[in-house]
Amino acid sequence: MWDPLGVKLIADLDIAKLDFWERPVSERHEAFAWLREQERPLFFAQPKVPLARAGKGFHALVRHADVTEASRNGAVFANSPAVTNPEPPKWVKYIYGDSLENKDAPEHTRLRRIVSRAFAPRMMARLEEHMRRRAEEAVSALAAAGPGDFVELVTQTYTTHVVCDLLGIPDADRPQVLRWVRDTVEYQAVRSDPKGMLRHAAKNTRATFGLRNLVIRLGRERRKEPGDDVISALAGADVEGERLTGMELGAFFLLLVVAGIDTPGHTMSHALALLSEHPDQRELLLSDYDRYMPGAVDEIVRYASPITQLQRTVTAEYELRGQRLAPGDKVVLFYNSANRDERVFTDPDVFDISRGPNPHVAFGGPGAHYCLGAHLAKRELTVLFQELFTRLPDVRLAAPPEPMVSTFNNAIRRLPVTFS
Ligand code: HEM
Numbered sequence: 001m002w003d004p005l006g007v008k009l010i011a012d013l014d015i016a017k018l019d020f021w022e023r024p025v026s027e028r029h030e031a032f033a034w035l036r037e038q039e040r041p042l043f044f045a046q047p048k049v050p051l052a053r054a055g056k057g058f059h060a061l062v063r064h065a066d067v068t069e070a071s072r073n074g075a076v077f078a079n080s081p082a083v084t085n086p087e088p089p090k091w092v093k094y095i096y097g098d099s100l101e102n103k104d105a106p107e108h109t110r111l112r113r114i115v116s117r118a119f120a121p122r123m124m125a126r127l128e129e130h131m132r133r134r135a136e137e138a139v140s141a142l143a144a145a146g147p148g149d150f151v152e153l154v155t156q157t158y159t160t161h162v163v164c165d166l167l168g169i170p171d172a173d174r175p176q177v178l179r180w181v182r183d184t185v186e187y188q189a190v191r192s193d194p195k196g197m198l199r200h201a202a203k204n205t206r207a208t209f210g211l212r213n214l215v216i217r218l219g220r221e222r223r224k225e226p227g228d229d230v231i232s233a234l235a236g237a238d239v240e241g242e243r244l245t246g247m248e249l250g251a252f253f254l255l256l257v258v259a260g261i262d263t264p265g266h267t268m269s270h271a272l273a274l275l276s277e278h279p280d281q282r283e284l285l286l287s288d289y290d291r292y293m294p295g296a297v298d299e300i301v302r303y304a305s306p307i308t309q310l311q312r313t314v315t316a317e318y319e320l321r322g323q324r325l326a327p328g329d330k331v332v333l334f335y336n337s338a339n340r341d342e343r344v345f346t347d348p349d350v351f352d353i354s355r356g357p358n359p360h361v362a363f364g365g366p367g368a369h370y371c372l373g374a375h376l377a378k379r380e381l382t383v384l385f386q387e388l389f390t391r392l393p394d395v396r397l398a399a400p401p402e403p404m405v406s407t408f409n410n411a412i413r414r415l416p417v418t419f420s
Pocket of ligand 1: 071100101102112163255256259260261263264267301305306307310335361362363364365367368369370371372373374376377
């Protein structure tokens with residue numbers, strides 16, 4: 001535990017290093033609580049990371065007010081050149097195109113207007129029908145397999161199908177899409193030794209090329225023969241005088257499959273773990289599912305913060321809570337910490353599905369980059385758990401969740417579950 005004078009804490013606390021993220025979760029929460037108490041945001045030097053651009057370091061934004069201030073002010077806190085920390089090498093964007101997340105106004109505004117068509121109410125209504133069927137299939141697979149790994153049997157296949165249904169990716173390509181997504185995410189998440197990083201980088205390159213070739217093929221097919229899916233909507237007819245270039249379509253496709261498959265899957269695993277560990281909350285939820293599930297979803301994402309952190313680059317002189325920032329400085333928005341800020345949330349470490357209001361920033365702070373898939377992710381979770389608790393009412397953890405160590409997200413590698 002920490003030295004009462006904070007000496008050990010300061011010496012050991014380096015949130016820029018992977019070692020910190022290997023610590024028990026309670027210690028990490030304690031460390032962020034201490035950081036939130038500090039008069040101003042602290043600066044952390046960037047450790048050297050193989051195959052990534054070494055930066056100087058970053059100012060850690062840990063309070064809810066700091067994260068929302070930076071999210072709102074896109075003119076000073078830019079998403080370009082990259083929101084992941086450490087940043088990927090420059091050549092990546094020349095080959096694969098740059099993600100929507102890494103762009104700023106006015107280019108971001110134009111792109112976001114076009115890609116929002118993917119999430120239009122008509123698309124969401126059509127998807128919801130598929131979602132119910134996919135949830136039934138996933139829960140049937142678990143019921144047939146008996147106790148096992150919730151990640152492998154349920155969340156991975158379910159979230160892959162939902163995103164592939166949205167995008168119109170043929171069934172035959174889906175297992176390969178999931179393998180590629182896993183390789184890409186592992187590269188972002190795991191910062192291991194140089195040898196390990198080389199292995200992850202090679203897999204990531206193969207995966208990114210594979211996904212890019214798939215979208216080129218599908219784009220060509222849908223231009224000739226459009227379907228009722230997102231690739232047709234974005235690659236096809238020039239509906240509102242604007243369309244995506246081939247490169248933009250490829251980059252958006254990559255972002256959607258990675259953001260849409262991986263993060264919701266981990267969120268579902270956290271949901272089952274939390275509802276198993278808090279039987280009173282589960283009982284309350286099941287007493288009136290339709291009434292309590294919307295609040296439960298918000299509380300699950302607040303409590304778990306599936307995306308831990310994203311970066312912004314400062315474009316002008318600015319003072320944030322007493323910390324002077326200069327152009328070129330990096331700030332990192334710690335969503336995990338903002339979501340436990342005691343200035344905003346009463347008893348932040350308590351999991352309470354009836355919490356209200358719940359202004360969490362798990363889908364990003366208020367601003368231009370707020371998660372495009374937030375509504376979809378909430379529906380996905382609601383539909384799956386309705387099916388799960390109807391078919392297997394006593395489904396619960398059989399052993400503690402196996403986390404994946406990452407500075408970037410709160411990922412669960414394996415979640416052993418059982419039921420009678
Ligand atoms: C529980 C699940 C999810 C969580 C916790 C989550 C979280 C986030 C966060 C924190 C951001 C960054 C916001 C910012 O920079 O201010 C983001 C952006 C984004 N998310 Fe999600 N997300 C989830 C699910 C999804 C799904 C299902 C999709 C699509 C199928 C999606 C698509 C996107 C896109 C396209 C962006 C970039 C938006 C932009 O830059 O304009 N997300 N998400």
